[in-house]
Amino acid sequence: MNEIPGLFNYWVVVFLMMAGFYVVISQGNLVKKLVGLGLFQASVFILYITMGNLSGGQAPIVTEGVFIYSNPLPHVLILTAIVVGVATTAVGLALIVRIHEAYGSVEEDEIHALDMADDDTRLQEGAEREESSE
Amino acid sequence: MLIAIAAIRMRDLFGVVILFGVYSLLTAVLFMDLDAVDVAFTEAAVGAGVTTVLLLSSLRLTRRWEAPPRHNPFFSLLVVGVTGAALVYATLDAPLLGDPSAPVHKHVAPHYLQEAAGEVGMPNIVTAVLASYRGYDTFGETLVVFTAGLAVLLLLGFSENGKSRIETSAIHDQVALKVVVKLLIPLILLYALYVQFHGDFGAGGGFQAGVIFATGFILYDMVFGVENARAVMAVAWLPRLAALGVLIYGGVGVYSMLSGKPFLDYSALSADPVQGQHLGVLLVELGVGITVFSIVLSIFYALSGRRRQS
Amino acid sequence: MTLVLEWTSAIFLLAGSFLCITGGVGLLRMPDFFSRVHAAGVTETLAAPLLLCGLMLQMEWSLDLVKVLMILLFVLATNPTATQAMAKATLIGGQKPLVTESESTKGDSPSNS
Numbered sequence: 287m288n289e290i291p292g293l294f295n296y297w298v299v300v301f302l303m304m305a306g307f308y309v310v311i312s313q314g315n316l317v318k319k320l321v322g323l324g325l326f327q328a329s330v331f332i333l334y335i336t337m338g339n340l341s342g343g344q345a346p347i348v349t350e351g352v353f354i355y356s357n358p359l360p361h362v363l364i365l366t367a368i369v370v371g372v373a374t375t376a377v378g379l380a381l382i383v384r385i386h387e388a389y390g391s392v393e394e395d396e397i398h399a400l401d402m403a404d405d406d407t408r409l410q411e412g413a414e415r416e417e418s419s420e
Numbered sequence: 421m422l423i424a425i426a427a428i429r430m431r432d433l434f435g436v437v438i439l440f441g442v443y444s445l446l447t448a449v450l451f452m453d454l455d456a457v458d459v460a461f462t463e464a465a466v467g468a469g470v471t472t473v474l475l476l477s478s479l480r481l482t483r484r485w486e487a488p489p490r491h492n493p494f495f496s497l498l499v500v501g502v503t504g505a506a507l508v509y510a511t512l513d514a515p516l517l518g519d520p521s522a523p524v525h526k527h528v529a530p531h532y533l534q535e536a537a538g539e540v541g542m543p544n545i546v547t548a549v550l551a552s553y554r555g556y557d558t559f560g561e562t563l564v565v566f567t568a569g570l571a572v573l574l575l576l577g578f579s580e581n582g583k584s585r586i587e588t589s590a591i592h593d594q595v596a597l598k599v600v601v602k603l604l605i606p607l608i609l610l611y612a613l614y615v616q617f618h619g620d621f622g623a624g625g626g627f628q629a630g631v632i633f634a635t636g637f638i639l640y641d642m643v644f645g646v647e648n649a650r651a652v653m654a655v656a657w658l659p660r661l662a663a664l665g666v667l668i669y670g671g672v673g674v675y676s677m678l679s680g681k682p683f684l685d686y687s688a689l690s691a692d693p694v695q696g697q698h699l700g701v702l703l704v705e706l707g708v709g710i711t712v713f714s715i716v717l718s719i720f721y722a723l724s725g726r727r728r729q730s
Numbered sequence: 731m732t733l734v735l736e737w738t739s740a741i742f743l744l745a746g747s748f749l750c751i752t753g754g755v756g757l758l759r760m761p762d763f764f765s766r767v768h769a770a771g772v773t774e775t776l777a778a779p780l781l782l783c784g785l786m787l788q789m790e791w792s793l794d795l796v797k798v799l800m801i802l803l804f805v806l807a808t809n810p811t812a813t814q815a816m817a818k819a820t821l822i823g824g825q826k827p828l829v830t831e832s833e834s835t836k837g838d839s840p841s842n843s
Contacts, residue, residue, distance in 0.1 A: 297511065300511065312496035339456075347622065360456075365459055607804075
C-alpha cells in the first residue's frame with residue numbers, strides 16, 4: 287500500500303490515455319478525434335518522463351556541485367516526439383480540411399452515409415448498364 | 421485530468437481547442453516538476469502555441485460546433501474501462517517514481533551522464549545525446565518533419581498570391597495590438613536565435629528554436645495581414661529552406677563519410693575531436709532549426725490561406 | 731535586512747495569489763463577456779508581476795534575476811494588449827455589452843453568454 291504515491295503518476299497516465307482513447311473511438315467529429323489523439327500522445331510523454339525521473343535528481347545539465355541527474359534518454363526521445371507529433375497532427379488537419387471540402391461535413395456518420403449512398407448509386411448504374419447491353 | 425474530461429464533454433470545438441492548449445501547458449508544468457526542462461520548453465512552445473493555432477485554423481475551414489452524439493456510448497466506455505483496468509494491473513509491476521534501481525537507469529544512461537562533458541564538451545546532456553550520441557535518430561526525425569510538411573503542401577498547397585482570402589477589416593482597427601506586436605516580434609526572433617545557439621549550455625536546441633522563430637512570423641501574419649507577411653517571407657522560399665536544413669544535416673554526415681569515417685562521425689570535422697563535436701552539433705542543430713521553422717510556417721500558410729468552400 | 735526582504739517577498743506573493751483567486755472568481759461569476767474579460771485582464775496583469783516580484787526578492791543578484799525581470803516586463807506588455815484585442819474583436823464580431831435598461835438603451839439587445 288505504500289507504493290501508491292510512487293505509482294500515482296502511472297495511474298494518472300492511464301486515466302489520460304483512456305480519456306484520449308475514448309474520444310478517438312466514440313466521438314463522431316473528426317477534429318475532436320484528433321484532439322483526443324493529442325490527449326493520448328501527451329499522456330504517453332508523461333509516462334516516459336516519469337520513468338526517467340530520479341528522486342533527488344536535477345535537470346540533466348551539468349552544473350557545479352550537482353552529482354545526481356535525471357536520466358536524459360527519455361527527454362531526448364520525447365523532445366523529438368513532440369515536434370513530430372505536431373507535424374503529424376498537421377497532416378491530419380490537412381486531411382480533415384480536404385474531407386470537408388469533398389463531403390461537406392466532418393462528422394463520421396454523415397461521411398459514412400454519403401459513401402454508402404455513393405456505392406448504392408454506382409451499383410445501380412452498373413446493373414442498369416448490364417440490362418441495357420443485353 | 422479534469423481538463424481532459426471537460427474537453428471530452430464540450431460540443432463547442434472552439435472551447436475544446438482552447439482547453440487542449442491549457443492541457444498542454446499543464447503538461448509542460450508537470451514536465452518541469454519532473455526535472456525535464458528541455459521537454460517542458462518544447463511542449464509549452466509546441467503544444468500550447470503552435471497546435472492551438474493550427475487547430476483553430478482548421479476549425480475556421482470546417483465546422484465549429486459538433487453534431488449531437490447519435491449512438492450509445494456504453495460499449496465504448498466498456499472497452500475503455502477494460503483496457504484501463506488491464507493497464508492499471510500492468511502498472512503494479514512498474515518501478516516506483518524516482519526509483520534509482522529501475523532498469524532504465526542502468527545501461528547506457530550513466531555512461532552518457534559521465535562521459536558527455538568529456539567526450540562532447542557541452543553541459544546540456546540532452547543536446548549532447550540528441551545531436552551526437554543519437555544523431556542518426558534525430559536525422560530521421562528531421563526527415564519525418566520534412567515529409568509531413570510535404571504531405572500538407574501536397575494536400576492543401578499555398579494559395580497563389582495570398583489574395584484568395586477575404587480580407588477581414590477587424591484587425592485594422594487594433595492599433596494597440598499592432599504597436600505592441602511590432603515591438604515584440606524582434607524580441608521573439610532574437611529569443612529564438614538565443615535558444616538555438618545556447619542550446620549547448622542551457623535548455624534549448626534546434627527544435628524549440630525553429631518553433632519559436634516560426635511563431636514570430638505567424639504572429640506577424642495574423643496581425644498585419646497576409647500580403648505583408650508574404651512580402652517579408654516569400655512563400656516559394658519555404659520548401660527550399662526546409663530542404664536546405666535537411667541538406668545541412670545530411671551534408672555533415674556525408675562529409676564525414678568522404679573523410680573516411682562513419683556517417684555522422686563528428687571527429688572528421690576538425691583535428692581536435694571535442695572541437696569537431698562542437699562544430700558538428702552546431703551545424704546539425706542549425707539544420708534542424710531551419711527545417712522545423714520552414715515546415716511549421718508552411719503548414720500555417722497552407723492552412724490559413726485556404727479559402728473556405730462550402 | 732534579510733528579514734525585511736523575506737517579509738516583503740511574502741506579502742507580495744500573498745497579494746499576487748489573492749489577486750489571482752479573485753480574478754478567477756470574477757471570470758466565473760460575472761454575467762457578461764466584457765466584464766469577465768475586464769476582471770481577468772486587470773487582476774492578472776497585476777497579480778503576475780506581484781508574484782514575480784515576490785520571487786525576485788528571494789533570489790540573489792544573478793542572471794536568473796534578470797531573466798525573471800524580463801518575464802515580468804513581457805507579461806506587463808502583453809497581457810493588457812491581449813485583453814484589449816479580445817474585447818475589440820468581440821465588439822466587432824457583434825456582441826454588445828450588457829447594460830441596464832434605461833431610456834437611452836431601450837431596444838438594444840444585450841449579450842449574455
